Amino acid sequence: MFADSEQSFRFNAFYTIGTYHSHKEEAQALVKEIEWSGGNAAMLQLDTGDSRRFGDFASDLQQLLSDKFNQTQFHHLVNNAGIGIHAPFTATDEEQFDQLMRINFKGPFFLTRALLPLLADGGSILNMSSVLTRFTTPGFAAYAATKGAMEVLTRYQVKELGGRGIRVNILAPGAIESDFAGGTVRDNKQVNQVIADNTVLGRVGLPDDIGATLVALLSDNCHWMTAQRVEASGGMYL
Numbered sequence: 001m002f003a004d005s006e007q008s009f010r011f012n013a014f015y016t017i018g019t020y021h022s023h024k025e026e027a028q029a030l031v032k033e034i035e036w037s038g039g040n041a042a043m044l045q046l047d048t049g050d051s052r053r054f055g056d057f058a059s060d061l062q063q064l065l066s067d068k069f070n071q072t073q074f075h076h077l078v079n080n081a082g083i084g085i086h087a088p089f090t091a092t093d094e095e096q097f098d099q100l101m102r103i104n105f106k107g108p109f110f111l112t113r114a115l116l117p118l119l120a121d122g123g124s125i126l127n128m129s130s131v132l133t134r135f136t137t138p139g140f141a142a143y144a145a146t147k148g149a150m151e152v153l154t155r156y157q158v159k160e161l162g163g164r165g166i167r168v169n170i171l172a173p174g175a176i177e178s179d180f181a182g183g184t185v186r187d188n189k190q191v192n193q194v195i196a197d198n199t200v201l202g203r204v205g206l207p208d209d210i211g212a213t214l215v216a217l218l219s220d221n222c223h224w225m226t227a228q229r230v231e232a233s234g235g236m237y238l
Contacts, residue, residue, distance in 0.1 A: 014039055015069050017061065019046035019081070042068055048081040048107035049099070054114040062118060073120040076218045079108035079127045079150075084181040089141040097142050104146035109153060122165040126217055127154050129172040131233045147172075151229060158227040167226040169217055174233025176205045200235025209234070 016034055020027035020043055027043040034041040042064055046057055065071040082104045085096050108127060119125070129151050132144040154170040161168060175195045177186040184191055185204060196203050213232040216222060 015071075016041040017064065017074065018043050019048075021045070021047055021081075040069065046081075048111065049103040051102075051106060051110040054111050057111075058114045058118065061115070065118070073118050073123075075120045075123040077112065077115060077119055077123070077125045078214065078218075079112065079125070081107060082128060084140075084143050086139045086181065087142070088139055092142045100142050100146050104143070105149045105153075108150065112157070116161075119166065124167040124169070124218055125157060125161075126214065127151075127157075127168070127170040129170045129229060131172055131174045131231060131236050133172065134231070135237045154229075155227055162226070167223070169222075169225060169228045169230060171210070171214060171217060172229055172231040172233070173210045174199070174205050174231070174236040176207060176210060178207055195236070198237050199233070200238055203234065205232070205234055 016039060018027065018030065018041065024043075024045070031041045031043055044057065044060055044064065047053065061074075062072075065074060083100065085092075085100055087093075087096055112125060127150050128147075130144065130147040132140050133148045133151060136144070151170055154168050157166075157168040175185045177192070179186070185195065186192070192204050210232055213230065217225070217230060
């Protein structure tokens with residue numbers, strides 16, 4: 001989740017409220033890093049796969065906004081929690097399917113609903129998709145289906161929330177060197193090279209590549225952009 005003040009990003013006047021599932025120490029270290037760079041940040045625990053707790057989370061967020069930031073609302077919501085499970089269509093069991101749907105689709109759906117009263121008019125929502133909705137790679141049928149669902153949801157949110165001036169877009173990253181899906185893309189040199197060989201810009205993406213795109217989409221420079229799927233992949237499998 002990203003929440004900024006009414007000031008423009010270019011003045012570096014913003015605050016960030018992030019969430020973590022279980023790695024509290026790493027989350028707090030990130031808060032310190034953001035504050036060291038001149039920002040203001042806080043973290044809240046959240047299990048995106050447990051929608052029963054979203055009401056309590058919204059209350060905790062409202063309290064945090066008031067106590068730490070002297071705010072009643074936030075201005076940008078990024079639904080970036082997610083998991084990936086590599087399993088062929090014929091081998092994906094119901095437990096895997098339900099876990100993917102619960103975290104990647106049901107979670108963002110109902111979390112956004114719960115937080116709408118705290119999202120300022122004229123704010124924005126950024127959902128997350130994947131390059132795997134554009135091309136197919138065996139083993140990701142269920143995962144890609146959850147991202148396809150998010151793309152459809154994004155268009156409906158645009159229609160239904162546009163009256164409040166809320167922009168909704170969706171970012172589709174390519175393969176990134178991170179700990180996602182066990183860090184395979186980052187740690188497996190063979191996988192990394194195959195992806196790089198099939199990417200126009202000649203390398204695998206880095207977290208900062210996605211972060212820069214994310215910030216741009218939330219900034220005032222994109223104030224007239226809504227209902228857009230923006231891919232940041234370096235040109236994977238074109």
